[in-house]
Amino acid sequence: MSNVGLIGILVAALAIIAAAVAVIRLLRKARARRRARRRADPANDYAIRTDWSRSTGTVNYSSFVYFDVDRDGRYGVADRPMAGIMVRLFDGQGGFVASSRTNNAGYANFTMSTSAVKAALRLPGAYLFSVSVPPGWRSPSANETQSMEFHLAPGSPTGLVSRDLPRPVGLAPVRSLAGRMAAGGSATLSVMANGQVLERRTLAAASAFRFELAEEADMVVITGGGLDSRLALSPYPANLGLLSPQTLSSEASLRTIGFDDVTGRGFRKIPCGHAGLEWRNLNAMAKDHTKDSEGYVNGNVSGDHVAYTSSGYPAEFSRETPFAFHSVLLSVAWLKAEGETALIESWRGEQLVASDEVVLSALTPLHYAPMLGEVTRVRLSAKHSWQMVVDDLVLAG
Template identity: 60%
Template sequence: MADALVLLISALVLAGALALIVFALRWRRKRRKRRGNPDPTHDYTARIDWSRSRQAINYSSFVFMDVDGDGRFGEADRPIGGIVVRVFDGKGAFVASARTNSSGFANFPMSTRKRWASLRVPGTYRFSVSVPQGWLVSTGNENQSLRLIELPGSPAGLVGEALPAMVGLIPGRSLRGIVPAAAQATLSLLGKGEVLETRPLAPGSFRIDLPAGADTLEISGPGLERRLALSPYPTDLGELRPDAIDGEAPLSRIGFDDVTALVFKKVPSGHAGLEWRNINAIARNYVNDCEGYLNGNVSGNHTAYTSSGHPAEFRSATPFGFHSVMLAAAWLRSEGEVALIESWLGDELVAYDEVVLSALAPVHYAPMLKAVTRVRVSTRHYWQLVLDDLVLAR
């Protein structure tokens, strides 16, 4: 028994000594690497041995918001963050998944030497983009099979026969709103000046999938008349209230790029002639893994958001028309959060609407209120709310 204990202790001591030696050698090698080499002989020597590959590189799938729906990545389009891409091997077995980052890339580390790499052996792999419900794939290539081949001397030891082709997504477009009790209204959807669809709107809530090509809506009915240019995103009209902003009224669009050239700044009072409270301007890709700041940005490089998710306001002593604004959830973790929008004229609450948010695409909220002095925005669970392209009539 004593001999066995001695042997065990000896083995542990030996193992510990070996571990210390390995650690010391690695530390010495890293220290030497940090210090550099004093010998200039091989500073610029051409590589001779191409048999080894020690690095890992990303093999990436790029996904973009196809704003104009033409099936190609153009100047009007933007990278989209938070989209899941999965990889399967040649037998259909799941290999790995990743979400697109703030540049639109889902990255899969590739290496024949690094055990933590997702792609380690040659073969055919299928890259599958998970398309959000109701969305369309403009490029028709959400599933792509590509072959990786072994190439000693390349950075990762593997190379692809090609990179995955870019995948374009188009958000599903719908129209929501509420018709007041006892009111009568008719909706017409137009495309390039031609009527595509006409339907009556009964009192209560409505939701309509917008047909392809619809670029304008018109609503007729006693006191409820309005005309709105549709965006590439879902639209929420809120409750249809009498005396909406005239379709020919001059409008001003307020963005947040001119708040600051930096990545972040509180929106100051006086910006665009309004008073602001608890609203910050931020560069769309400033925060990692914060999908809504990227996807909710529809123009320029900056969006605005409610500071720490607390209620925020913009207001003016002089009444202005609140036409519309783009709204999004800041985080995919708050998908389905509800925005609460209160519009006031002096001390009178003239409108209150609730809008369901997404971090994948903005909602075009268009109450088209002719006269307000204060708008208060918040969320039900105090997640940050992203705003862009505020449109006023004044």
């Protein structure tokens, strides 16, 4: 084929493209004129819809996941939305369709539309919504997999509806208790429920321990070896650190420091003087201030604000006069840092009185409870410099 022929074909193709572009522009202008005429006519301001045959919208069809704090299988006032939980969508034949993680409000969203080609839910039929339960967790609501039937509904926002939304899915970690014994001496640990002993364990010298707690357990009591102490269990895994004879008295008057009163806005550096302490490299932030920040949401256990270590750098709280460090709830801020190691060091003056390494999660707080009688400074740091989330710091004195 000659160059002249190729040039002719190219010119013809360009002419066709130009004509198509011109037609598209004309159609858009015509549509804009029709819209303008409708908007100019007051009769159309509040017109009653008469044509219910078309559905062109797109909505989010959602599965809601929550932390079942009281483990009763029902979403109640004590429970909190969970972020970062994977939910998968399958069709009626079991074929994978799409996946979505829950957002800061606890919703995993799937687009639904009969007109949008890329919508996850486009056709009628049965679909399966499957919540991925994290290892070491369970679903008290026992509904992590739910089947929903969809049918066509002309005139609805998307043209597709189901009879109902999936029921809220509750998740809870299997609680455990961990800690370490120093060399020399032993102690007895009793797990209690409603004042009754569920089990007793002998804690040998120079040993570490970790075991799962019974669902009904509400207290642990340690006796012997000068380590007498007791801890009211929380809904979260607990770590006692290195058991110390410098434990605070069980009669001590405890106070819980939260971070809602640091600011009514989304973010503020914690000022020295808050709760009578000096603060270094710790910020207070609304749990949903940062998008897709799983650990800030899941690490929040009271109110709507948490504290976190600024940019992942070591942080401290301190006071010149000694105070008792009972416990704190710790998480890692991001799911991509799941399993980060935290180092918590407690000082009295220049003397290091406790140093514990604990493993953090972005899905649940860890109830770190050293129950130290007298400290003047506590330092928090992360092995890989990820932000640590702090809530419900409990002190005495």
